[in-house]
Amino acid sequence: MIRLFKDNFFLSLVLCITVFFQACNAGSDSGASVSASSEEEVETYSRIVSLSGAITETLFALDLGDKVVGIDVTSTYPAEALKDLAPLGHVSRLNVEALLALQPDLVLVEESQNEQPTLEPIRAAGIPVKVVADGHTLERPLAVMDSIGGLFGKATMEKLTKVKADYKAQVAQVEAILSKDQADTEQQKVLFIYARGQGSMMVAGTGTPAESIIELAGAKNAVSSFEGFKALSPESLIEAQPDVLLLFESGLKSLGGVEGLLKVPGLAETPAGRNKHIIAMDGLYLLGFTPRAPQAALELSEKIDNVKGSEI
């Protein structure tokens, strides 16, 4: 018996893997999702689970907040209204039973999270899971508004038109202010640091949402040598020579505030460290590209101007 097993080991291994593979393969077909809405679905959703902070915020902006029954961990705004909603954790670690217990008739996720295995049983249970576009431009909130608004009826359509018009007006206004600003000042180099305690600090390179908002605010990303996020090193800090450091409020807190941040090796040698030019903002507000994005860009720009002013 053992002899036989040994001789055929590789054969059985291959067999095992093939079976595994095929069974898995069959499962992945059900992953497809619906993103477009059709006429007959209109005005039918009354219990929504939102698995993204930007989606939650947009739902509230469109006056659909009263239909939201469950939110994920990134949903933090409007804080007051979200206080009593069921917190379902992160989309990659959903408690499926708890989600079903809310008896939702619609689950909304961001496009990048659409492949999460946790969504499979939700789809299998017959609950529509719809995706909303990702992105980090000022157009993104409009796309999110459109795809969410499209799922609801006439009353929402009117609200949608109004919210979109307001948003566009706000963008135009902010852009006007910022372009004027930019014309008469030198661009500041801003370094975004994503921190989760001393041991885990990443800096934002090119193509990141952090870079987008920094550029929208009329400043320049201090890093241009790599794409995405990289772990922070003292040498790269000195090389980047940032004028201003940008962090999430939660990130700055995890380092022990400004004091703790300045203890990071290499940081004191940068212009930002020397002058304590440190800006902390709320994570969802700053990088969520929610309907508040233009406001966030304007606020960031003002904060950069302020710290610059304090230098003289």
Added chain:
Amino acid sequence: MKRLWLLLFLGISLALSTLISLFLGAYALDYKQVIGILSLATEGADQSLQYLIWNIRLPRILLCVLVGGGLAIAGAGIQGLFRNPLADPTLLGITSGAMVFAAFGIVFASTLLVNLTSMLGYSLIAFLSFIGSVLCTIIVYRLGTWRGTTSVATMLLAGIAITALCGAITGLLTYISDEDQLRDITFWTLGSMAAGNWKVISILLPCVLLPSLLLLRLAQPLNILMLGEREAEHLGVNLQRLKWAIIICVALIVGVCVAVSGIIGFIALVVPHLIRLMIGPKHQSLMIGSMLLGAILMLWADNAARTIIAPAELPVGILTAMFGAPFFIGLLLQSKKVFAF
């Protein structure tokens, strides 16, 4: 006699635990509803509730039983083979191999592995980690084998070396991962039973039960092996076959379990010790007992994981260690005797 009673007790406990688990969950159902659905009374029963019980709760419970039982019997087999109380499947590089491949899959899912990702979808990580665990076990086994004989001591050292190497590669992957990937890797190492569905169960069932049966058949040679390798050989045990068979069985069981649920600590190492403290080191009863107790512990750890912080969910690997370690220390203090090795 004592053995039989304990096994019987564990068997009944497992059956009861399974039943009770069906009634527990974040979705509050009253017991009448559950009984109604379980007794297949289809009329009047809510479609979504049926789905909840049959396709979410039940497969998850079975997954816990299979993974917990499988890991524990694999631990008993490995401890018997190595004749070392610290031995667990991690020593063979199984877990670290799975870890490296899983991390690799997470980091490169949308770049290097994009073709594989589109073919396998959700199951990419499970597939890769299974390959990784089996691959590492083969490497460790080869390193420990010289001219047709496997030296357990060399294999132990090879296992440690491979684990260190895998740790370094995982570290490198963690370093280059972005924030989302880092979170996925971290959660993977904490274990989860959320993957339980019927497809997974149908793969897991033969991959855990068949090697377990083979391990049980090897209980007698393992008993003899406790006397020492030379003595066992004189008594007619084919050592090489025994080693090979045990390693393959353990690699298969742990490989599929880790692939499905991520890393679950504590069970494989400590459950066999618990049973040994209670009924001694005879391998037949040790293996059966370990399987039952492993399943029970896993089940209750997961019940806690999915209910205590509902509507969110706790990674179950944290709980297996948190439940198990104090229990184990208590038993140690109570028995106050050296391990029966």
